[in-house]
Amino acid sequence: MLNEKQMEAVNTLKGQVLVVSCPGSGKTTVIVNRTKKIIDSGVPSEKILVITFTKEAATQMKARYEKLYGKSNVMFGTIHSICFQVIKMAYGYEKNDILLATEQWEFFGKFLRGKSDTDNVEEFVKTYMTAISAYKNSGKTIETFNYGECEKGLFIETLREYETFKNRMGKIDFDDMLLKCRDALKDERMLSYWKKRFSYIMIDEFQDTNEIQAEIFYKLAGADGNICVVGDDDQSIYRFRAADSSIMMGFPQKYPNCKTIYMSTNYRSDKEIIKRAGMLISNNTKRFKKDFLGSREDAGRFAVTCADTQEAQTIGVIKKINEYAMKGSPLTETAVLYRTNAENQMLITKLVKYKIPFYTTENVKDYHQDFIFRDIMTYWRLATGQEEKGDLQRVLNHPTRYLKTEAFKNCRFDIESMKKCCLNMQNAERATLEVMKMYREVKAMEKLKPLELVTYLIRNMGYRSFITSYCNFIKRDVESAMSILDTLIEECRGFETMDEWEDYAKEFAVKLQMQRRDPNKNGVCLSTFHSSKGLEWDHVILINSNDGKSPFIKATTEADFEEERRLYYVAVTRARKSVDIFYLSKKDGKDVLPSPYLTEMGLLPGKINTQKKIIPIIR
Secondary structure, three states: OOOOOHHHHHOOOOEEEEEEOOOOOHHHHHHHHHHHHHHOOOOOHHHHEEOOEEEEEEHHHHHHHHHHOOOOOOOOEEEEHHHHHHHHHHOOOOHHHHHOOHHHHHHHHHHOOOOOOOOHHHHHHHHHHHHHHHHHHHHHOOOOOOOOOOOOOHHHHOOOOOOHHHHHHHOHHHHHHHHHHHHHOOOOOHHHHHHHHEEEEEOOOHOOOOOOHHHHHHHHOOOEEEEEEEEHHHOOOOOHHHHOOHHHOOOOHHHHOOOEEEOOOOOOOOHHHHHHHHHHHHHHHHEEEEOOOOOOOOOEEEEEEOOOOOOHHHHHHHHHHHHHHHHOOOHHHHEEOOOOOOHHHHHHHHHHHHHOEEEEEOOEEEEEEHHHHHHHHHHHHHHOOOEEEEEEEHHHOOOOOOOOHHHOOOOOOOOHHHHHOOOOOHHHHHHHHHHHHHHHHHHHOOOOOOHHHHHHHHHHHHHHHHHHHHHOOOOOHHHHHHHHHHHHHHOOOOOOOHHHHHHHHHHHHHHHHHHHHHOOOOOEEEEEHHHHHHOOOOEEEEEEOOOOOEEEEOOOOOHHHHHHHHHHHHHHEEEEEEEEEEEEEEEEOEOEOOHEEEEEOOOOEEEEEOOOOOEEOOO
C-alpha cells in the first residue's frame, strides 16, 4: 500500500519529475511501481530506461520488478552500461576493448612503485587511481582540479603515463566510457536515435551524479523529455569521486516546469532516530528543506557513552553486541560503524579474542603487517640475538638517525662491523656516535617484557614522534598509524613474553583470513560510514565520535563540513531500533572533544564559540 506522496510520484508520468526521498522512504518501491504504471499507460517496456549507480542495485531492482510483474524489456542498468551501448554503436567498441581492473592495478602498481616510501603501497596506489578518476569525471581543468592528498607533479605525470598506457593497449577505462558517450551524443543523428530508443528515463541515487553523467542524462532527456530523478541530497557523500549534490539541487532550475515531490515518511527507523537525525542534518544550509515523518510506533533509543581509552570503548562495544545478542537479536542485525577503515583494528582484535563472528564491508588489513609491529619485532630480534637478514637496515632510521642505509647494506648487528661502516661516511664521527647509541639502546631491550619494550621505544627512543614525522613524509594518515600503535600497546599488555606475542600474531593472521573468506556475511558487520550507505540494521553502534573524526580533521571548507555532516547523518539513519554512540574523553593522555554532532542532535549540552562552532560541554 503506497502513501499519498508515493502515489503521486508513481502517477506523475509526463515531463520532468524530481523526487526528494528521505532515508527509508521506499524509493525503490516507487521506481518499480512507476515503471509498471508507465507500461500500463501504453508505453512499450523497451522504451523505459532505469539507471542506478551500481550493477548490484540494478540487478536487485530488475529482480524485484520481475517478481511483482513478470519479465519485461525495461533496461535496468548502470550509467556505464548505457554508455557502453552508445559507444558500441558510435565507435564499434566491444567488451574486450574495456581495460580490466587487473590491468589497471598492474599499471598503477608498477608506475607508482618506488614513488613513495610508504609501507601501505596499496593505499597509495588507490589514492592516485581515485583522484585520476575524479578528475576525469569532474569536468575541470588540471589547473582548477583539487588534487587532495596527491602531489601535483606526480599526479600529472601519472595521468599522462596512464593515458599513454591505455592508448598503447588500445583500450579505454570506465571513465573514458562516459567521456566518449558524451562526445558521441554531440552527433545529432546519434542523439536522435537514443532519444527515440528511450522515451522515459528514471535515475536513482541522483544526488551522487557528477558533471559528465548529468550532461549525458540531460542530452538523452532533451529540453522537454520524460525524466524522473530520485534521490536524497542529504545523503550525497561522494565528493571525492566528483559527485556533486548541487546538480540535484539545480534540477528545478534546469527544468523550470519540473514537479518536485517530497517523500518524507521514513519506514525504516523508530521515532527517536528520525528526530535526532533531523536535528543533525538541519544544520546544513545547502539542501532541500524537509519534514521528516515516521511510520513506526516504537520510540527507539539513542545512547551516548564517554570512554576514557580506546580499550574502554572497545570493551563497551563488545558488551553492547553481547547485550543485543542475549535479548535475541541476531548478530547480523548489529553493525559497528566508523569514519575511517583504520579505526576497526582494536575492535577486530577483541572480536577475534572473544570468538564473536564478524564480517567487514572493506578489505581488512592485518595490523601486525604494518611497519610499527614489524619494527617492534625487529628490535626484539636484534636485542636477543635472533637477527634475520635485513633487520638492521629496516630499523637503522626508525627512528631517524640520519644514517645512510646504503653504507650498511650488508652489515649485521655487530658493533665493530657497524663502526667500520661509519668510516667511509661524510661525518664519520657523528655516525659512529649514533650507531654506538643505537647499539646500547637495543641491548637494553634484551630482557624486557612486551609492554616494557614498546614503552622503551616510545619514551627512550622517541618512536611516537618518529611515527608522526615518517607518516607526514610518506603522505600517510598519521591518525591511522597512531591507532595501530594504540592497538598494539593494549594488545601487548596480555603477554608475558615477546615469543607469546609473536605466536599470537601468527594465530591472529590465520583467524583473520578465515573471517575474510566468509561469503555468507555472518556475524556483526564492521563498516565505514561510506560503505554503510544503502544498508540497514536493527542496532547501529558508532565509535570514535570525536571532533577530528566527525567532522574529519581534513575538512577545511564549508562544502567539506556539510559533507561530513551528511556522512554522519547517513551512519545514524542506517538504524531501525537503536543507535549507540561512543566517544573518547582522552587520547594520548590529552583531553579531546566529542563530535559537535552530538550537541546538534541534542545529546550533549553545548555552547557556540566566536567561530560559530559548537563546543560540547562535558560534565
